Amino acid sequence: xxxxxxxxxxxxxxxxxxxxxxxxxxxxxxxxxxxxxxxxxxxxxxxxxxxxxxxxxxxxxxxxxxxxxxxxxxxxxxxxxxxxxxxxxxxxxxxxxxxxxxxxxxxxxxxxxxxxxxxxxxxxxxxxxxxxxxxxxxxxxxxxxxxxxxxxxxxxxxxxxxxxxxxxxxxxxxxxxxxxxxxxxxxxxxxxxxxxxxxxxxxxxxxxxxxxxxxxxxxxxxxxxxxxxxxxxxxxxxxxxxxxxxxxxxxxxxxxxxxxxxxxxxxxxxxxxxxxxxxxxxxxxxxxxxxxxxxxxxxxxxxxxxxxxxxxxxxxxxxxxxxxxxxxxxxxxxxxxxxxxxxxxxxxxxxxxxxx
Amino acid sequence: xxxxxxxxxxxxxxxxxxxxxxxxxxxxxxxxxxxxxxxxxxxxxxxxxxxxxxxxxxxxxxxxxxxxxxxxxxxxxxxxxxxxxxxxxxxxxxxxxxxxxxxxxxxxxxxxxxxxxxxxxxxxxxxxxxxxxxxxxxxxxxxxxxxxxxxxxxxxxxxxxxxxxxxxxxxxxxxxxxxxxxxxxxxxxxxxxxxxxxxxxxxxxxxxxxxxxxxxxxxxxxxxxxxxxxxxxxxxxxxxxxxxxxxxxxxxxxxxxxxxxxxxxxxxxxxxxxxxxxxxxxxxxxxxxxxxxxxxxxxxxxxxxxxxxxxx
Ligand SMILES: Nc1ncnc2c1ncn2[C@@H]1O[C@H](COP(=O)(O)OP(=O)(O)OP(=O)(O)O)[C@@H](O)[C@H]1O
Ligand SMILES: [Mg+2]
Numbered sequence: 067x068x069x070x071x072x073x074x075x076x077x078x079x080x081x082x083x084x085x086x087x088x089x090x091x092x093x094x095x096x097x098x099x100x101x102x103x104x105x106x107x108x109x110x111x112x113x114x115x116x117x118x119x120x121x122x123x124x125x126x127x128x129x130x131x132x133x134x135x136x137x138x139x140x141x142x143x144x145x146x147x148x149x150x151x152x153x154x155x156x157x158x159x160x161x162x163x164x165x166x167x168x169x170x171x172x173x174x175x176x177x178x179x180x181x182x183x184x185x186x187x188x189x190x191x192x193x194x195x196x197x198x199x200x201x202x203x204x205x206x207x208x209x210x211x212x213x214x215x216x217x218x219x220x221x222x223x224x225x226x227x228x229x230x231x232x233x234x235x236x237x238x239x240x241x242x243x244x245x246x247x248x249x250x251x252x253x254x255x256x257x258x259x260x261x262x263x264x265x266x267x268x269x270x271x272x273x274x275x276x277x278x279x280x281x282x283x284x285x286x287x288x289x290x291x292x293x294x295x296x297x298x299x300x301x302x303x304x305x306x307x308x309x310x311x312x313x314x315x316x317x318x319x320x321x322x323x324x325x326x327x328x329x330x331x332x333x334x335x336x337x338x339x340x341x342x343x344x345x346x347x348x349x350x351x352x353x354x355x356x357x358x359x360x361x362x363x364x365x366x367x368x369x370x371x372x373x374x375x376x377x378x379x380x381x382x383x384x385x386x387x388x389x390x391x392x393x394x395x396x397x398x399x400x401x402x403x404x405x406x407x408x409x410x411x412x413x414x415x416x417x418x419x420x421x422x
Numbered sequence: 423x424x425x426x427x428x429x430x431x432x433x434x435x436x437x438x439x440x441x442x443x444x445x446x447x448x449x450x451x452x453x454x455x456x457x458x459x460x461x462x463x464x465x466x467x468x469x470x471x472x473x474x475x476x477x478x479x480x481x482x483x484x485x486x487x488x489x490x491x492x493x494x495x496x497x498x499x500x501x502x503x504x505x506x507x508x509x510x511x512x513x514x515x516x517x518x519x520x521x522x523x524x525x526x527x528x529x530x531x532x533x534x535x536x537x538x539x540x541x542x543x544x545x546x547x548x549x550x551x552x553x554x555x556x557x558x559x560x561x562x563x564x565x566x567x568x569x570x571x572x573x574x575x576x577x578x579x580x581x582x583x584x585x586x587x588x589x590x591x592x593x594x595x596x597x598x599x600x601x602x603x604x605x606x607x608x609x610x611x612x613x614x615x616x617x618x619x620x621x622x623x624x625x626x627x628x629x630x631x632x633x634x635x636x637x638x639x640x641x642x643x644x645x646x647x648x649x650x651x652x653x654x655x656x657x658x659x660x661x662x663x664x665x666x667x668x669x670x671x672x673x674x675x676x677x678x679x680x681x682x683x684x685x686x687x688x689x690x691x692x693x694x695x696x697x698x699x700x701x702x703x704x705x706x707x708x709x710x711x712x713x714x715x716x717x718x719x720x721x722x723x724x725x726x727x728x729x730x731x732x733x734x
């Protein structure tokens with residue numbers, strides 16, 4: 067059975083007014099999220115991952131505005147539709163954020179209120195949105211704490227964030243996110259700030275909760291290695307645009323965009339320790355300055371002349387696979403992926419195979 | 423926690439003791455004696471000194487003083503009101519000074535907080551800039567300038583308020599002195615709270631509470647204000663010092679029968695016991711405020727209340 071679409075983003079454009087320029091942070095993003103599935107958004111720092119999801123939650127900074135496009139949320143249970151772009155920030159928060167769509171942030175050390183008990187912070191959403199009676203809210207918060215793997219929940223409820231380790235705090239943040247039974251969970255680099263050993267545990271926790279509650283998950287990361295483990299779909303962002311997207315199989319079996327190649331090559335390989343870690347040359351462009359052509363062209367070894375003149379459209383690579391690169395044009399010369407990357411891809415496919 | 427508070431209190435007691443000792447030593451070093459009348463011969467002066475016990479060694483005098491002080495006896499005035507007990511002279515004056523000071527602190531905190539919160543919320547607008555300018559003026563202009571200015575404009579020119587402070591009608595006549603005294607507090611608290619609040623509003627837990635779907639006003643009242651108010655407690659100590667020094671002059675300007683005016687007089691005529699008693703009262707007030715701030719801070723901030731290294 068085809069699963070239901072819960073979120074669809076069409077041609078989204080977002081810009082920020084700063085004192086000296088207009089930053090065009092998101093330039094025509096198109097994405098879909100289906101019930102129970104995981105969409106991963108990857109890309110270097112500043113590519114627009116967080117901004118895209120903040121727009122969905124109605125928490126863009128006050129200098130940002132949605133200039134064009136649609137964000138459509140469909141409640142998978144009731145079929146109710148919400149056009150988020152047409153709602154005021156106040157309306158989004160009273161109907162969507164925290165209740166139907168919840169979010170987890172990068173740094174658990176700073177994402178909890180240091181002067182409020184864990185219990186109060188978990189109960190806050192339920193009490194605020196649904197006026198759940200204290201007793202019931204407390205019971206539910208305790209259940210949530212146990213669900214996210216925190217024992218001794220009655221005692222933990224009365225503790226303050228600084229009495230918990232980073233991994234524990236991230237579990238609390240997850241409990242907060244689940245408090246109002248959302249259908250979509252957005253995780254903005256949920257493990258980046260954690261110890262490596264804790265990272266995989268949090269990842270597994272998110273996956274098991276997703277399965278149990280049939281959640282749809284948007285998972286933001288700059289680690290393509292994580293994507294292979296958790297995602298059904300991948301969207302690769304660069305300079306405010308999605309430059310390659312498709313199912314995990316499509317993108318990992320047959321990546322087409324040189325930027326994706328670069329990201330894939332820069333995943334640390336645990337088997338080959340001595341090899342120096344690859345990184346894409348140069349820096350992302352500054353979106354506050356005007357540019358011509360493909361913003362990735364100056365960093366692209368495979369750039370064609372046209373890349374410096376005109377930004378490529380999204381070409382289809384079959385199935386759901388889309389690539390914004392002139393290399394996809396039938397008139398372009400044929401370019402082979404580097405041999406070292408092919409080796410890495412083979413390993414990663416095995417990883418995906420193991421998870422199936 | 424209890425141990426921490428006990429510790430703080432004993433530190434406060436020791437501090438007060440040391441201050442008293444220091445006051446004694448400093449007065450000893452001050453030129454002149456209370457009996458600098460030119461008509462007195464050296465012999466006569468020696469007799470008087472002996473009569474009041476001022477010929478005894480300083481430590482002996484110190485301990486004797488301490489003993490009596492604990493019974494509420496601050497000695498007698500040597501010059502200002504000859505032989506009148508100091509405790510009697512200070513009696514009503516302490517009340518006047520304390521009540522004006524307290525009003526100024528409370529008014530300053532209240533207005534300062536409101537201004538600080540508004541500037542942070544209206545960050546970057548003309549309102550914010552205007553308030554910043556007022557705050558800079560409030561911090562840099564001494565309270566006696568405000569006092570003189572407001573006296574001239576509102577009491578002398580406009581005649582809205584009486585020029586002199588009237589102890590039997592402290593309401594209206596207390597307005598100008600209280601406002602002059604509170605200016606510095608208003609400005610300091612406003613500035614401090616504004617920057618605290620801006621930092622808090624940019625923090626990730628504010629973002630998280632927005633993502634919970636809380637209305638912006640709820641985000642600010644539940645998480646923003648609470649977290650930015652806690653550190654304000656730390657600036658209250660220095661504010662009280664400023665207020666005490668300010669009150670010395672402001673009391674003079676409005677002819678307020680408080681400690682400040684008496685203090686200045688007593689110093690000019692070397693009235694030892696009065697000087698020591700007032701300095702001592704000021705010191706005790708200050709030590710008490712600091713003690714209260716420390717304890718309050720550790721009670722309201724769970725990070726300190728519960729941290730392992732800190733007071734447990
Ligand atoms: N409030 C703002 N004012 C101006 N520019 C902004 C603002 N917020 C984001 N931007 C710009 O938008 C772009 C995308 O930012 P975003 O936070 O989405 O990046 P990201 O992909 O999440 O990066 P990271 O991996 O570092 O989190 C950046 O170029 C950033 O400078
Ligand atoms: Mg981000």
